[in-house]
Amino acid sequence: MMKPIVAIVGKPNVGKSTLFNRLVGDRVAIVEDTPGVTRDRIIADAEWQNHHFTLVDTGGIELKTNNTIKRQMRAQAEVAIDMADLILMIVDGREGMTAADEDVAGMLRRNSKKVVLAVNKLDSVKLESSLYEFYNLGLGDPIPISAEQGLGLGDLLDVVIEWTESIYNEDQEEDDSLKIAVVGKPNAGKSTLVNRLIGEERMIVSDIPGTTRDAIDTKVEHDGVEYTFIDTAGLRKKKKIYDDVERYSIIRAIAAIDRADVVLMLVDASAGITEQDAKIAGIAHNRFIPTIFLVNKWDAIEKDEKTVQKMTKDVRNTLSFMTYAPMLFISAKTGRRVDQIYKTIAYVVAQSEKRIPTSKFNEALVDFVAMKEPPSQNGRRLKIYYGSQTGIKPPTFVIFVNDGALMHFSYKRYLENKINETFDFDGTPFRLFIRDRK
Ligand code: GDP
């Protein structure tokens, strides 16, 4: 499902990061339980009244042109225009309207992206009169908020949701093609691969201006199946304005992965695997999208009999939370093993749609419990009653117990491994929930 991207822009010190932290709490988009992966406080999943969106604090993106506030803000606004579905401009109600605000508002007005204007630091009602001058920015009704006091945030989010929903409805993809996101660091070979994958196929439509984010989609047919490749390489031409290309490519990856059925994650063999690769892969993992690791540029590195083994180990170690993901060693440039990609896509899709009959699942549960006794605490032992598969994409299981608090994570991990082993969910993430039987 497509999740809108909302980007916060505004001068330094207007309260962008305060607002960001208020709105997202502990949720961050990057996988957190991975050693070596730092938490990222500028991109996060946010939710309001069951509407989900991705929030980005552009103030946290380091930009090349940071010599003057005005230039910095222009660059920030440009990033926001590029990647966001909705721009949330924040101004400081205590300071009043400034030339920099007017400048950015002008830029935003000349663009077609929807902008919501919030006037921050209005900590009490008597301050609300300072709201009115901001009508002059020409960005519609300013919304009074206090990020610090948590005031007006509900009203602000109502407006945000109203707009993102309308954008979402416009963009509803009604076709049944398989959506394939091709992600990876800049220069990993994404464009080369997409060109290679679509090169030999019958192109149905090309350069579909897919979404409001100017992503470029390409639809092809292969062996009777329609595929839409979501290009995240796009916007490279603008790369020069972002010093922080890494952050930027992660935001692009999020936008693509949110629409995808399968993720092709490119790793540049000549550069080796890095923390940034783990971050990008972790986004797909957190969203339960089947992912295929493609170690690219295999033609470009010197190989001996140990190279495959070593690279496999490196990738598996760095991406240890995704043991299920198949790995292929390819060359997008020469086409080596690229033909195996379609087969592997079909495999992971089939795996993610697999269903296990309830009777079989419960027979297996009895065995799992017999092989390893459930944990106990203060003399009370966990009892496992029964379970069933409640969904696909990803396969999702629920197990009912006497008291979920008795479930130790190591025992849950044991059950997950057993389910995986017994029913073979290789190729797809899956979920296990533990519930108390009422
Ligand atoms: P950013 O540079 O735009 O990310 O701004 P910050 O979020 O770092 O906030 C800058 C300063 O403004 C900090 O000292 C905040 O505590 C303060 N601030 C943020 N929101 C409010 C607010 O609603 N009311 C008041 N009075 N101060 C705020």
Ligand code: GDP
């Ligand atoms: P993107 O930024 O991920 O879209 O990467 P590109 O597709 O633009 O590729 C970046 C550079 O790597 C280009 O010079 C490509 O020709 C080169 N490249 C891509 N795939 C391969 C490959 O399999 N082998 C080699 N040797 N070079 C490749």
